Amino acid sequence: MDLPVTVGIDGSESSLAAADWAAREALLRDRPLRVLHALPLMPHLLPARAAGGRPGGDLLHEVEHVLAMRHPDLRMRTEEAHDAAGAALLAAGEDADLLVLGARGSDGFPELRVGSTALLLAARTGCPTVVLPVEPPGPHPRDLVVVGVDARRPAEAALDFAFAAAHRYGLPLRAVHAGSVPRADLGGEAALLAGALEPWKAARPEVEVVADAESGGPGRVLVEASAKARLLVVGRRPAGPAALLGPVVHAVLHHAACPVAVVPGA
Structure with missing residues (x-):
């Protein structure tokens, strides 16, 4: 259809x-x-x-x-x-x-x-x-698609969407995993992120991927990343009776400097 x-x-x-x-x-x-x-x-x-x-x-x-x-x-x-x-x-x-x-x-x-x-x-x-967003994007170059990734529980639908968007736009994809971990432990977080991305990188070899594991609150890190993004992609859980958004999605919808794609999980 x-x-x-x-x-x-x-x-x-x-x-x-x-x-x-x-x-x-x-x-x-x-x-x-x-x-x-x-x-x-x-x-x-x-x-x-x-x-x-x-x-x-x-x-x-x-x-x-x-x-x-x-x-x-x-x-x-x-x-x-x-x-x-x-x-x-x-x-x-x-x-x-x-x-x-x-x-x-x-x-x-x-x-x-x-x-x-x-x-x-x-x-x-x-x-x-x-x-x-209500305010038009600022003067920064918009040369990336950004996707928020929980390296321990990657949202497959959001990754599918982000890789497809980067392919359509002909732009690199920046995959961001953020959490409140000491900087000394970021190497392990980066390894988890690389492993989470591997199936999508194999399926979309034409998409250039930049994987970033950062220390800090995911909402703040993704809002900062949106300053140079053409599109920011985040996943969410399937809609329940309460229809509540998580804090990360809520933060980026209110503060991102680019369009935000919210992708429901299965």
Whole structure:
């Protein structure tokens, strides 16, 4: 099945940047793009720009036009969903190759770096979810894909995703294992990391891999690594009833300087 790259939009700058990112990713993956705009069921809750004769239609038309101009080879469809954004995108993620969204929507508090919808979807979707930061990436060169690795319990789905992304982008992959261990013990941690990476390096010999074992909190180390990354990849446990993100994923979603891909485990 030709599952789409799906992106949620609401008219915010963050969501429009996510739509353009998703379009480029769909082309790289040779997938169609599905642009989804969720609308509340109660008309008085519609944003002012969507309150015309056809709610949200102008926004979808504008986004479709801009993306078609920028990416003429893109296969695309647009869709309105009459539901809350979180519910609509969660359902869309069941039939998506990848879900993309901005960190904060149009109705979020300016002080928030990540909105409740992004946190919900990162914790619950069955497909990988990419969250774009509110602030555009800084001037640092974006010449790496970074993946966080627990060398003792490597997340296979996250490693698969990261190696495939590095291959598509033609970039080296930096695999980072971090923990609160003395620097004198980093040699053993590096050996564990090398062993964890070996099956993927054998399967993807074309991907240049830089393995880094570092002393420090994983969240902080990965946030620092994101300053030069085109994409940061982290794994998470399968969604449980509480739908809670771990502290590392929570930290990178709030503070990373690049798009973050959250990949659910099996």
